[in-house]
Amino acid sequence: MPRTKFGVGGCEHKPALTLVAQSRLEVRLTSFDTISDGLLSASRGSRDRVSRGITRRRFVQGVLAGGVIASLDLSRLPALAQKTASGPPLLSGNSFDLVVEQTPVNFTGRPSVATAVNGFVPGPILRMREGDTVTISVANHLPVDTSIHWHGFRIPSDMDGVPGLSFAGIARNETFVYRFPVKQHGTYWYHSHSRFQEQTGLYGGIIIDPQVEDPIEYDREYVILLSDWTDEDPEAVFSNLKQQSDYYNYHQRTVGTFFSDVRKEGLRATISDRLMWGRMNMNPTDILDVSGATYTYLINGQPPAANWTALFQPRERVRLRFINGSSMTIFDVRIPGLPMTVVQTDGNDIEPVIVDEFRISVAETYDVIVQPPDASAFTIFAQSEDRTGYARATLTPRRGLTAPVPPMDPRPLLTMVDMGLGNMSGMAMGDRPRMKMEAKPPSTPSAVGTVNARRDGYGEVPFPQPSPNTTRPSVPAIAGKPTPPKPITLREGPQVDNVAMRPTERLAEPGNGLDDNGRRVLTYADLRARYRGTDLRPPNREIELHLTGNMERFIWGFNGEKFSSAEPIRLKLGERVRIILVNDTMMEHPIHLHGLWSELENGNGEWRPYKHTINVKPGERLSYLVSADTPGKWAYHCHLLYHMEAGMFRTVIVS
């Protein structure tokens, strides 16, 4: 077993923390003077609310939100709140009691109300063990329905937590008891699947410890949960986007940038560039729909000024479990001065890759190991892709010691490749080597055991997650070539404002704004699974889906159809399909298929990485394999919350 120490504000293998927490809290009390003015005003807000008599647990939330402690006797708090001074509490075991309720918070200096779990934003970290059957009771104390979805979990569909698909939702004053076997391990998360509750705080981290020894060795670990908070009502945000899709885009190019571009690019090139974007009815600075104009970016529920802090001892191997629990924000993450070894994504181990930076799209997870060489502090810096703000935290050997916060990188601009016009001018790909194509599928499918093939090999999750001792169930072989996808004809119209003329392979690109920045940036092509896949059959069928939208109208969909007008995608239980995604839009879309793994075809053959969320770049074409091994109705959608609500959602039925 790896030696694992309890870390402040993070999570710990053994839940024995009550006494320790008190003294750490006192240490924290002394570091007031490092906190900015904005934050102190936030703290006054918290105290005011406390004096008006909110419950102790809610006070803790207010404190967490403002990042400032007045005085607090932790030992007398209820068990749930027995936690260090920053970040959500940890609950571990196989039985969890969660309460969803509105809770006053203050992330920005102004009081607001969040949708919290057990009084916390993010909700408690749930720690469970592979092989256990867990029971999670969720009581709804909101005035409206709620739900919790276990993101990336391979569980029976009626436990998946999507109202209208898996179950009816959880009505007010009702309690729903989830119960399912845990058949995987790694870093995951949970969130509401009811309207905009995820935006208002209903999310939290999950750690599943492997049943066998974890091959990833580390001495200490922390969950780093990134999220985006707005004091605005998300219904208002949505309606702003519907009325004016660039409502939160304050970075439109101006006369000033025109002249500076003329100086750099020449008059002719600049005019033709502007004309091109004008014809596209687009703005090259439309990177993310919702920006730092309204968002405050959080790490473990702490705004940048509160500076969520984690301790280490020099030379310790620290495992950071990054989770992007944002509604709309893609982050670029780095720790200046500290290389990161990426060891896992979406709960699945990969061959270690050493990087300086990685992009984490909404709903993805990345586990990295860092090893601080000495007793200096380091900044965990997560800038939003559009560079309108950042989340920040500190890794430090002692409280009060911080590291500089780097300036944000220049704002990326969209290119011809992002417009789906391919690499005609070579402006985006540069000299980057082309990706090698996916290795040929094995010529004989006998590798998966055609002898004694049993139709009844399927059911509730027959294909286990790849692991050190991967087992491959005996299932019918698939012979011959896969049935090609139905041709998709898309015409520009109210629901589709662009069709990519030349979608390109972009897996080896780090992403918009990350080219040639002098840092080693992770790409999807770098993700090589640590263990061979569990279903080695070639696909029997291909399904092609275009990610489409009309940016002006803020309509999003698959194949030019909104969810409300689209037919479900039907998969036969036991079949293996290749899903091909073509992104016709100029934005990135993190596409999440519930209940089944998405095995990204990134050139690594049988070591293709298993993911639950696949980020598709603008103008990109990529594919992944899916084993339809778990029956039921599954949600399939873009994980940008407002894109999903605007129609980028399909039902997948496995039967």
Ligand SMILES: [Cu+2]
């Ligand atoms: Cu999207």
